[in-house]
Amino acid sequence: MKIGRVRVRRLHGTIETEGRFWEERLVRPIDIYPDYRKQGPVEGGEQIDDRHLKISADFLEIHTDDGAVGIAGPIWREASHLILAQLAPILVGKDPLAIELLWDQMHRLQVHGRQGHMMIAISAVDCALWDLKGRVFNQPIWRILGGPTRDKVPAYASMLGYAVEDLGKVKERALAYKEKGYTAQKWFIRHGPMSGYEGLKKNVALVRTLRETLGDDYDIMIDCWQSLNLDYAVDFCSRIEECRPRWIEECFMPDRIDSHVKLKAKTNIPLSGAEHEYTRWGFKRFIEKDALDILQPDIYWAGGLSETLKIAAYATTHDLITIPHGHSTPIGIHFTVAQSPIHTPYQEYLVKWNQLHMHFLKNPLWPVDGHIRLPSAPGADMDLDPAKIEREEDVRV
DSSP states (O other): OOEEEEEEEEEEEEEEOSSOSOOOOOOOGGGGSHHHHTOOOOOSSEEEETTEEEEEEEEEEEEETTSOEEEEEEEOHHHHHHIIIIIHHHHTTSOTTOHHHHHHHHHHHOTTOSSHHHHHHHHHHHHHHHHHHHHHHTSBHHHHHTOOSOSEEEEEEEOTTSOOSOHHHHHHHHHHHHHTTOSEEEEEOOOOGGGHHHHHHHHHHHHHHHHHHHOSSSEEEEEOTTOOOHHHHHHHHHHHGGGOOSEEEOOSOTTOHHHHHHHHTTOSSOEEEOTTOOHHHHHHHHHHTTOOSEEOOBTTTTTHHHHHHHHHHHHHTTTOEEOOBOSOHHHHHHHHTTSOTTTOOOEEEEHHHHHHHTTTBSSOOOOBTTEEEOOOSSBTOOOBOGGGOSEEEEOOO
16 A cells, blocks of 8 residues: 555635624734734634635645545645645655654655644644544554543633633633533633733733632633743733632743743743644753643644654653643544543643634534543544535645
């Protein structure tokens, strides 16, 4: 069996919404500049009216010469181009089950692609190869990995895109997701250092509202999306420490490792992050400096499932928690259920992004009662649903 074809399909469809899909955006590092700070939501899709969001998504397919197919996606358009232009030529004709060999060859050819879009391209290929391997052996990926360690995993509801300025809506949504069975929620602050004390007070009010609404025996997490500096982060943490967040996430851009170390020395709130870091070598920097308590590699960015497994294995030798960034439930669950529950206690479930990313799947994997249950289909169950595809084209280079 050899890889015969590498294909990227660009799919177009429509999601039904109740009002505007993206109500608010998170704070961004570039918000230190006023022109960017005042921008509204910039996430995916085109809201054509209050009931419909037009979306497009690229899906990678790796075909073998005997008819097997592995699928990954959605993937970024920049990564689609790199897969077809730079990776496909070294994949065609190779054994698709030799995943470690193919990863190593792709990585070693990309001496200028150790991070960013090139690594995201490698990640997509790796995830598609794992899907293909499961299909070839007619087993879910978790079984090939040696799992399961449990039959379901608690998901935390990641509330990116929901309104955070209207605290009445915050209370309403927080209670609604608690009633759905979620035992933890993560919310995203809207303001950074250049919004001054007024923005700081709004961030603090969000955290206090969540604690008062959800009660003491409930995990809340706060995401800062790389957008703080050290003195602001120290001040913010001191003001919300009484609310006992389960963690505070990505306070700084990933290369500011020393800032993570300094903040960790000044707060009792656990620190999480590194979703925008790549490969085991990138995570090694955080681990060696004891900069984080929870590591959050993205399976579709950090090097694929193969590399995330290596990152997590190294993390366990330091007794660290690894909970991957969670916009890709179908591949994430296979990683999670192959880990010890003490080292991977939750799976992130980005509510709105998963709705977008699983829209075109024939069998989307939704949480039930706040838990993601063990899948039984071969591979990662990434079959696409023709009924949801309004039009499509093959991506070319």
